[in-house]
Amino acid sequence: MDRRFLTVLGVSLVFALVVSAIFYQLTARAGAPAAAAPDAKEMKDVVVAAKPLSLGGSIKPGDVKVSKVPADQFPKGAFSKVEEVMDRPVVSNILLEEPIIVGRLGERGSGQGIAPIIPVGSRAVTVRVTEVVGVAGFVLPGMRVDVLVTGRPPDSSDTVTTTVLQNIVVLSAGQTYQPDARGQAINANTVTLLVTPEEAELVTLAGNEGRIQLLLRNGSDHSIAKPTGRQLAELYGGRGSGKKRSPQSAGEGSNTEGSVPAPRPRPRPVTVAAAVIAPPAPAVAPPPPPPPPDEIVTFRGTVRAVEVINSRKN
Numbered sequence: 001m002d003r004r005f006l007t008v009l010g011v012s013l014v015f016a017l018v019v020s021a022i023f024y025q026l027t028a029r030a031g032a033p034a035a036a037a038p039d040a041k042e043m044k045d046v047v048v049a050a051k052p053l054s055l056g057g058s059i060k061p062g063d064v065k066v067s068k069v070p071a072d073q074f075p076k077g078a079f080s081k082v083e084e085v086m087d088r089p090v091v092s093n094i095l096l097e098e099p100i101i102v103g104r105l106g107e108r109g110s111g112q113g114i115a116p117i118i119p120v121g122s123r124a125v126t127v128r129v130t131e132v133v134g135v136a137g138f139v140l141p142g143m144r145v146d147v148l149v150t151g152r153p154p155d156s157s158d159t160v161t162t163t164v165l166q167n168i169v170v171l172s173a174g175q176t177y178q179p180d181a182r183g184q185a186i187n188a189n190t191v192t193l194l195v196t197p198e199e200a201e202l203v204t205l206a207g208n209e210g211r212i213q214l215l216l217r218n219g220s221d222h223s224i225a226k227p228t229g230r231q232l233a234e235l236y237g238g239r240g241s242g243k244k245r246s247p248q249s250a251g252e253g254s255n256t257e258g259s260v261p262a263p264r265p266r267p268r269p270v271t272v273a274a275a276v277i278a279p280p281a282p283a284v285a286p287p288p289p290p291p292p293p294d295e296i297v298t299f300r301g302t303v304r305a306v307e308v309i310n311s312r313k314n
Helices: 002-036 197-209
Strands: 043-049 064-070 123-128 144-151 160-173 190-195 211-217 295-300 303-308
Touching (some): 123 197, 160 197, 190 197, 197 211
Antiparallel strands (some): 043 064, 123 190, 144 160, 144 211, 160 190, 295 303
């Protein structure tokens, strides 16, 4: 019995080894092409930044290089040849080893500096500022401001401050196109604003005819307020211009200019003779109505007869 059991066990082990060997060979043959697939994947050239590229410059030969990426991971809008990006202006900051894409570059020949980042249909206008006008140096590129102007309108004798533009993007502070990396203020004598052609006319006119003041606003606040403007008289409680009245306008008997006007004279009392008013006549009572006439009423069956007697005299 033990021999029979050992025989069955031996046959089972042999059969198990044969099955395992066959299964291992099938698995090895199926896994070999899968392991070799990544090596056989198609690769493609892509142009990447060889160093950080900042806004306002143009791409030179040492600024970019060619790298390889899998064809299915090729970035949309990227370039495969260095010649395609040469001398094109950078309109957005590009990091090291970042693929160069169309949206980060301007058209070749569109210029350098701030010109390539001006959208089609818009204009860049530069205004001269002081430390106070420039909000103590904290008007940085990319921020949004409102533009106020203070001056005297042609049809007014009072100084007026009014808001001429709102929610305007700052393109540059002086010659700087991007904020300081540490968030420090930029001391600049000029600020360049991104405006429409109509807004450019307003800014230019405001700078020539009045004094410009910039108001810094939250970058996420795009609301447009409707201020009415303020006059100089309102600063002093709405009083007039302080002109003194002439003696003619003040009336006779007024003092010299600058003094308190004399009080008006009291009206003289007027003596009026008392009029004798007769008492009203008593009202006459209306006469009493005449008495009703005498009548004799007779009935003959169902017939009623009335006979009037002569009225009595009063």
